[in-house]
Amino acid sequence: MDIVRSFEDYIKQYQQSIDNPETFWADVAGDFHWRKKWDKVLEWDFHKPEVQWFVGGKLNITENCLDRHLPERANQTAIIWEPNDPSEEPRNITYQELFHEVCRVANMLKAQGVQKGDKVCIYMPMIPEVAFAMLACARIGAVHSVVFAGFSSRSLIDRINDAGCKLVLTTDGSYRGDKIINLKAIVDEALESCPSVERVLIKKRTGSKVVMKANRDVWWDEAIKNMPDVCAAEEMDAEDLLFILYTSGSTGKPKGMVHTIGGYMVYTNFTFRTVFQYQEGQVYWCTADVGWITGHSYIVYGPLSAGATTLMFEGVPSWPDMGRFWHVAEKHRVNIFYTAPTAIRSLEKAPLSFVKQYDLHNLKVLGTVGEPINEEAWHWYHEHIGKGKCPIVDTWWQTETGGFMISPIAHITKLKPAFASFPLPGVQPVIMDEKRQEVTTSPGEGRLTIGFPWPGMARTIYGDHQRFRETYFSTFPGKYFTGDGCRRDAEGYYRITGRVDDVIIVSGHNLGTAEIESAVDEHSAVCETAVVGYPHDVKGQGIYAYVICYDRPHEEEKLRHEIRELVAKIIGPIAKPDKIQFVSGLPKTRSGKIMRRILRKVAEGNTTDLGDVTTLLDPSVVEEIKAGAL
Ligand code: WT7
Numbered sequence: 001m002d003i004v005r006s007f008e009d010y011i012k013q014y015q016q017s018i019d020n021p022e023t024f025w026a027d028v029a030g031d032f033h034w035r036k037k038w039d040k041v042l043e044w045d046f047h048k049p050e051v052q053w054f055v056g057g058k059l060n061i062t063e064n065c066l067d068r069h070l071p072e073r074a075n076q077t078a079i080i081w082e083p084n085d086p087s088e089e090p091r092n093i094t095y096q097e098l099f100h101e102v103c104r105v106a107n108m109l110k111a112q113g114v115q116k117g118d119k120v121c122i123y124m125p126m127i128p129e130v131a132f133a134m135l136a137c138a139r140i141g142a143v144h145s146v147v148f149a150g151f152s153s154r155s156l157i158d159r160i161n162d163a164g165c166k167l168v169l170t171t172d173g174s175y176r177g178d179k180i181i182n183l184k185a186i187v188d189e190a191l192e193s194c195p196s197v198e199r200v201l202i203k204k205r206t207g208s209k210v211v212m213k214a215n216r217d218v219w220w221d222e223a224i225k226n227m228p229d230v231c232a233a234e235e236m237d238a239e240d241l242l243f244i245l246y247t248s249g250s251t252g253k254p255k256g257m258v259h260t261i262g263g264y265m266v267y268t269n270f271t272f273r274t275v276f277q278y279q280e281g282q283v284y285w286c287t288a289d290v291g292w293i294t295g296h297s298y299i300v301y302g303p304l305s306a307g308a309t310t311l312m313f314e315g316v317p318s319w320p321d322m323g324r325f326w327h328v329a330e331k332h333r334v335n336i337f338y339t340a341p342t343a344i345r346s347l348e349k350a351p352l353s354f355v356k357q358y359d360l361h362n363l364k365v366l367g368t369v370g371e372p373i374n375e376e377a378w379h380w381y382h383e384h385i386g387k388g389k390c391p392i393v394d395t396w397w398q399t400e401t402g403g404f405m406i407s408p409i410a411h412i413t414k415l416k417p418a419f420a421s422f423p424l425p426g427v428q429p430v431i432m433d434e435k436r437q438e439v440t441t442s443p444g445e446g447r448l449t450i451g452f453p454w455p456g457m458a459r460t461i462y463g464d465h466q467r468f469r470e471t472y473f474s475t476f477p478g479k480y481f482t483g484d485g486c487r488r489d490a491e492g493y494y495r496i497t498g499r500v501d502d503v504i505i506v507s508g509h510n511l512g513t514a515e516i517e518s519a520v521d522e523h524s525a526v527c528e529t530a531v532v533g534y535p536h537d538v539k540g541q542g543i544y545a546y547v548i549c550y551d552r553p554h555e556e557e558k559l560r561h562e563i564r565e566l567v568a569k570i571i572g573p574i575a576k577p578d579k580i581q582f583v584s585g586l587p588k589t590r591s592g593k594i595m596r597r598i599l600r601k602v603a604e605g606n607t608t609d610l611g612d613v614t615t616l617l618d619p620s621v622v623e624e625i626k627a628g629a630l
Contacts, residue, residue: 001027003274004425007412017425024426025053025455029266032305033068034059035235038262044453046480049473052239053263053455060233061242061265062139065304066099067233077309080283081128082328084175084315090332093128095307098135100229105129105136107227112199112218114167116141116234119244121165121197123147123156123187125174126314129203129220130290131300133169138242138261141234145244145256148291149174149183151572153190155254159246160194162256163462167199169220173206177319184210191216238262244462245293247399248503248512249471256462257293257399264297264402265305267456271404271424272302275393276365277411282335283362285311287325287343292509293399294369297456298338302403317343322350326358326385337385338367338395340508341377345538348380355384365410367393370508371540372496378417396420396496398482399510400472402456405429406494419493428452431488432476439488447500448486449479502596504533504541509574513596516543516577519570523563525549530586530594534603536578544603545577546586546625553582579603579630585621587613598622602629 004010017024022041029038038057044050069076074096081091093101114120120142124130130146137144145163147156160168168191174181184202188211191197202210203220212219242261246254278284284303288294290312303310311332317325325347329337347354366386373381373394382392392415395407405427406420413421423429431439431446439446457480461468475481485497499505502513513531520529528548536542545563553559564576587595598610607626613619 001031003270004409004412010409010412010422010425013425014423018428021426021452025266028270029054029262032059032064032266032269038238042453046453046473046478049469051453051457051459053453054238054266057238057262058235059238059262059265060139060236061261061301061305062102062135063233064265065135065301066095066102069095069307070099073307076307078304079128079131080309080311080332082311082313082315082332084177084319086320086324086327091128098132098304101128101132102135102139103229103231104224104227105132106139106231108201108220108224109136109142109167110140110231111227112167112201112223114140114142118142118167119145119163119165121145121147121156121160121163121168123149123168123170123183124203125149125171125183125205126289126312127171127203127205128312131312134243134290134296134300135304139231139233141236141240143241143243145246146291146296147246148289148572149181150289150291150574152569153186154570155572156186156190157193158254159256160190160197162246162254163244164196165194166196167201168197169201169203171203171205172210173208175206175314177316180206180208182208184208188213236261239459243296245296245399247293248510248515254512254515255464255467255471257458258460258462259402259456260459263455263457265301267403267454268297268302269305271407271456272298272308273306274424275395275404275407275409276336276338276367277409278303278306278308278336281309282364283309283311283333284336284338285313285329285332285334286338287313287317288338288340288369293402297403317347321354322347323354323357326355326360329360329363330358333362335362336365336367337363338369340370341368341373342370342507342538342540344368344373344377344381345540348377349538352384360385360387363387363390365393366390367395369395369397371505372498373418375417382417391415394418394420396494400458401454402458405450405454406496416493419489419495421493423494426454429486429494430479431486432479436476442488442492443490445487446485447476448482448484448494448496449476450482451479504531504543506533506536506541506543506574507539511543511571511575515571516545516567516575519567519575520545520547520563520577522570523559523566525551525553525559526563528586530596530599531577532596532600532603534579534600534605542578543575544579544581544599544630546581546583546599548583548586556582581625581628581630583621583625583628585618585624587619587622587625588617589615590617599625602626605629
């Protein structure tokens, strides 16, 4: 099916996708390679909830990302890899080479005992092998669970055990600017508590010293020697699992979002081509880490299924200096650049000379994801990076949605700064008010729900369908609840206003307040904690922790430091509280629920207008909290 090429096309396609979703998605899916065509396009019931797309269809996603491109684009670059250190050689991997690399890794996994349906944990930095590994799992029908390599061993334990992973893929170490992180040591610590893991494959990257455990640890480079570079693709059902990816929820336990093969493939491919208007031969760069859904959908599966050239960057935006992104963009003649508002805000603070010294004329399209982009950052990005000529696609979506939901279409949608604009074809947003009534007016405001299934949506939470139903389908029965608030203006443009639940978005990363609270609580001096988000210049939201200690702390700074380090150890450095206020009590209702509204206001610096506090058990704690606000 032809993708949208004009605003009239968009209106037409959108209408078709609403009037007749099954015909619409069957047309889109028809462009892929299916071993066997589906019997039925869609089977659904949001009350159960149950969603199946392309029911009975058989395929392998890697045949769509690799094999089917070989006749036309064997020698085209599939992946450009830019290392952490700019003096190290980048790599260009053609589709032909990628095919063989993936097959070798697939054969290696099989030789290590991995079978169809097995769960494989991938805990690796941004090197090409991480993409080979994901695709290799998909090739043999194993389910990957990529864990962001910035997560601590504790986070790794929870994720490995929840999925029951049999094998872990990692590296000796990873580079992060001028630092080396000893990944293998983190894995070793984790695996003391992970009985399901039988084997660890270690790719050499940093040359860091590694302790190899007998009968468990194997060097990747040894294991892959002599592996054939062709591997037959396993025939999979459209609804078989492709991957599990963990995301934070409003309880401490991360949710293993399950994505299935057929619908996810169709959706990420369609949204990638539509939103970025990717043209043959262009170089596309998404700066996310593969450990997040953005990396899964828009570094690996979307671009590769579309036969695009996708750039993978191992480094950080600030090293060796604040011009690194623009240096890489110039060096690889990047045409489409997709990043997070938090990165833009931090780079915006650096002198403009870091931008001006590079030639960015190849840029045609810019994108953002992860949180609402503020107008100032939008304008800086538009003017200084896009030189006023590149559209910015502000893509709203979630780990749960698999792909873009509400987003401008590059060069086609008339832009409004800080608006995600219109729903993509197939997406039916419904705004609900506090009384659970649909808001049909424009302008209108409320909670954002989606009224109809789309192929990329998560099918369940791994091992906990009940929680899936409660989290997403019970607040507004019959609808998928996103957890976000939104506003629709008179012209029908959507603006996402942020989370309405207990999830905060720090530098574009979704963190559950409960998860951070329980980490802080593990400090022996801490009795109870409440965590809220507050507006932060660079990170979008910062983390503000209110902490009750058993005894009044003597050395507050020392304790703050210990708490931060503890959180870094338990969850990862991104979850470290920015501000820690020691309090003697928390504002609780008579039923014992913490009134976060009050804590949020104080954290925002607003101590005058706290609303009604009379329902509190002990209103006097509010005065103390106000007086001690940081
Ligand atoms: C939450 C999902 C989707 C990959 C990155 C984050 C927020 C995401 C936008 C945007 C405003 C956004 C929402 C959403 N969000 N994109 N363009 N404008 N808010 O994935 O970790 O699953 O987080 O990120 O609050 O619910 P995630």
